[in-house]
Amino acid sequence: MKTSWRSASLVAGAAAVLALTTACGQDGGAAGTSQNVGATAAPGDVGDLGTGTSAGAGTGTGGAPGNAPEPAGKLSVSPNAEIGALVTDGAGRTLYRFDADTAKPPKTTCENDCATAWPPVAANDAIAGEGIDEDLLGEVTRPDGTKQLTIGGWPAYRYAKDTAAGDVKGQGVGKKWYALAADGKKAKAEPAAGLSTREDPKLGEIVVDGNGMTVYRFLKDEAWPKPVSACTGACLEKWPVVAPVRANDTEGVEKKGLMSFTRPDGAAQQTVDCWPIYTFAGDKKPGDTNGQGVGGTWYAVKPDGKPVGAPKK
Numbered sequence: 001m002k003t004s005w006r007s008a009s010l011v012a013g014a015a016a017v018l019a020l021t022t023a024c025g026q027d028g029g030a031a032g033t034s035q036n037v038g039a040t041a042a043p044g045d046v047g048d049l050g051t052g053t054s055a056g057a058g059t060g061t062g063g064a065p066g067n068a069p070e071p072a073g074k075l076s077v078s079p080n081a082e083i084g085a086l087v088t089d090g091a092g093r094t095l096y097r098f099d100a101d102t103a104k105p106p107k108t109t110c111e112n113d114c115a116t117a118w119p120p121v122a123a124n125d126a127i128a129g130e131g132i133d134e135d136l137l138g139e140v141t142r143p144d145g146t147k148q149l150t151i152g153g154w155p156a157y158r159y160a161k162d163t164a165a166g167d168v169k170g171q172g173v174g175k176k177w178y179a180l181a182a183d184g185k186k187a188k189a190e191p192a193a194g195l196s197t198r199e200d201p202k203l204g205e206i207v208v209d210g211n212g213m214t215v216y217r218f219l220k221d222e223a224w225p226k227p228v229s230a231c232t233g234a235c236l237e238k239w240p241v242v243a244p245v246r247a248n249d250t251e252g253v254e255k256k257g258l259m260s261f262t263r264p265d266g267a268a269q270q271t272v273d274c275w276p277i278y279t280f281a282g283d284k285k286p287g288d289t290n291g292q293g294v295g296g297t298w299y300a301v302k303p304d305g306k307p308v309g310a311p312k313k
Contacts, residue, residue: 016277023111024224024257024274031220054067072121072156073151077131077182080133081212081286083171084189086179087132087151095121095156103184118157118170118177126179126208152184189208194245196271197252200300203289203308206274207253207301212286216275217307219297223274227261231278239291239298241269241280254304273305 020098071088080086087095096118103197110118119140126149128134140148149156159170159177170177178186179189192210200206200214207215216239220230231239244260268278280291280298292309299307 003057024226024259045312056094059083061184070125072123073133074127074129075137075151076129078166079190079307080168080179080187082189083168083179084187085131085181086168086187087156087182088165089121089158090127091186092280093158094166094168094170095180095246096159096170096177097151097154097180097184097186098157099178099276100290103150106138106150106153106155108140108148108155110144110155111143111263111300117160119160121149121158123147124287132267136182137156140193150184151180151182154180156182187204193251195242195272197303198287200287203292205252205303207277208286208287209279210245212225213283214287214289214291215242215272215301216291217272217275217277217301217305219299219307219310221276222236223257223271223276227259227271227276228275229263229269229276231276238281240281241267242277242279244268244270252303257305270311271305272301272303275301275305 004188019116071090075090075095076088076092078088079084079094089095098108098110098118100114101107108120110120123139124147126137128137136152138148138153140150140155141168142148156244157177159167159173161167161169168179171179172265181187192212194206194210195215196210198208198212209215218229218231222228229241233243241263247255247258250258252273257275259272259274260268261276263269276300278289280294282288282290282294289300292300297309299310302308
């Protein structure tokens with residue numbers, strides 16, 4: 001699995017929110033080398049929900065003979081919208097670190113039942129793929145004499161309940177287990193842009209807010225010569241306004257007509273191409289587009305501010 005190191009989103013700029021005085025229509029505001037590290041035999045125990053050392057015998061993890069851990073293979077960096085860029089093994093499985101371990105010097109404290117729930121990653125076949133600095137790969141000798149992969153000094157593990165590539169079920173378990181970043185630190189997502197775009201499989205490229213929620217336009221609104229919202233009172237309970245964002249806190253959205261205005265109730269609202277924008281209370285998670293076409297008047301927004309799929313006048 002080969003992916004590019006990239007940040008989850010654009011860091012917010014320092015530019016101020018475009019004021020109402022801005023006229024509508026004006027502009028607003030490496031591939032890594034590969035190297036094998038270490039040599040290993042199999043740790044004896046790999047399995048259970050332990051969070052530290054504990055007595056008891058375990059069984060081997062799936063996919064490897066006997067008690068041998070699964071090979072690490074070619075390590076990569078994979079993006080995750082909620083967690084950030086994290087390290088995955090050659091099969092796309094997420095790698096984790098344990099707060100009870102240490103990196104200076106490298107030391108593992110997860111044994112026996114703990115190592116059943118959190119199988120250690122073998123060091124001998126680990127290869128630095130794209131986004132991974134081979135100099136940060138190392139190994140630590142476990143109490144049973146086997147060699148475990150370290151990243152930035154931190155011993156690396158998988159989580160037994162991650163059954164498919166891309167699973168991150170181990171994130172935050174016991175408030176001690178966290179996905180590994182390429183530098184050995186805990187993976188951490190950068191703040192999302194206030195407005196950005198995503199590719200929807202049905203609607204195409206549409207605008208989303210800083211939480212990844214779909215943004216909509218109301219066909220009864222006005223944009224010229226100034227923005228006017230026709231959604232008032234109870235309407236706003238279903239269609240909350242998008243608060244103003246800074247011009248430099250956007251990604252993929254056209255800057256022309258990107259401004260905010262003051263509503264009659266005194267609240268400030270963001271526009272795209274001078275059209276007021278909203279989210280929908282019926283969308284429960286990022287990626288939802290339940291507001292699309294509601295009442296024949298509500299539509300998702302293209303990067304240029306046009307409504308997606310709205311009937312032509």
